[in-house]
Amino acid sequence: xxxxxxxxxxxxxxxxxxxxxxxxxxxxxxxxxxxxxxxxxxxxxxxxxxxxxxxxxxxxxxxxxxxxxxxxxxxxxxxxxxxxxxxxxxxxxxxxxxxxxxxxxxxxxxxxxxxxxxxxxxxxxxxxxxxxxxxxxxxxxxxxxxxxxxxxxxxxxxxxxxxxxxxxxxxxxxxxxxxxxxxxxxxxxxxxxxxxxxxxxxxxxxxxxxxxxxxxxxx
Numbered sequence: 001x002x003x004x005x006x007x008x009x010x011x012x013x014x015x016x017x018x019x020x021x022x023x024x025x026x027x028x029x030x031x032x033x034x035x036x037x038x039x040x041x042x043x044x045x046x047x048x049x050x051x052x053x054x055x056x057x058x059x060x061x062x063x064x065x066x067x068x069x070x071x072x073x074x075x076x077x078x079x080x081x082x083x084x085x086x087x088x089x090x091x092x093x094x095x096x097x098x099x100x101x102x103x104x105x106x107x108x109x110x111x112x113x114x115x116x117x118x119x120x121x122x123x124x125x126x127x128x129x130x131x132x133x134x135x136x137x138x139x140x141x142x143x144x145x146x147x148x149x150x151x152x153x154x155x156x157x158x159x160x161x162x163x164x165x166x167x168x169x170x171x172x173x174x175x176x177x178x179x180x181x182x183x184x185x186x187x188x189x190x191x192x193x194x195x196x197x198x199x200x201x202x203x204x205x206x207x208x209x210x211x212x213x214x215x216x217x218x219x
Contacts, residue, residue: 060117
């Protein structure tokens with residue numbers, strides 16, 4: 001017979017929606033509390049961790065964003081709405097997933113978050129939106145701000161390389177916008193640049209962030 005708190009948590013996990021960030025954080029809190037007074041090697045806890053991991057893996061595996069170019073999706077309001085909802089769903093799973101960083105192994109976390117969600121689903125969506133810098137910056141913020149800064153404190157994880165590459169491309173596009181002569185265009189690009197700088201810092205692209213920040217101030 002499972003201990004009552006473990007049994008309750010098992011039931012919670014079976015009803016848990018990983019795309020609901022509040023529910024994911026509640027699961028993290030409950031699991032953390034259980035580890036205080038239930039031995040980690042207890043069979044119930046092993047089953048609990050296996051169930052938690054399996055639920056997250058299933059959520060990542062089911063996440064899918066259609067690989068439609070932004071220009072093509074713009075021709076259909078329904079396609080635009082679907083892309084928005086799928087992107088929002090994936091980033092919600094990502095935010096909930098990263099709240100488990102102190103409970104699950106680093107390798108599992110990077111595999112699920114960076115490979116399963118960011119590289120496989122979110123980066124292609126970011127890359128396809130580079131033609132619309134306002135949209136691209138908003139999407140980049142949603143992705144980068146969901147990732148723990150500690151993952152990039154030293155050498156960035158190799159699983160994050162595709163994200164780093166597309167952020168570099170975004171920064172270069174914003175730099176080009178800052179170089180435009182049009183007054184209104186320059187002001188708009190400066191605002192986007194100010195939002196991109198902290199994203200570059202977050203993932204360790206400090207030199208590019210410094211250069212973009214200087215251009216932004218000069219503008």
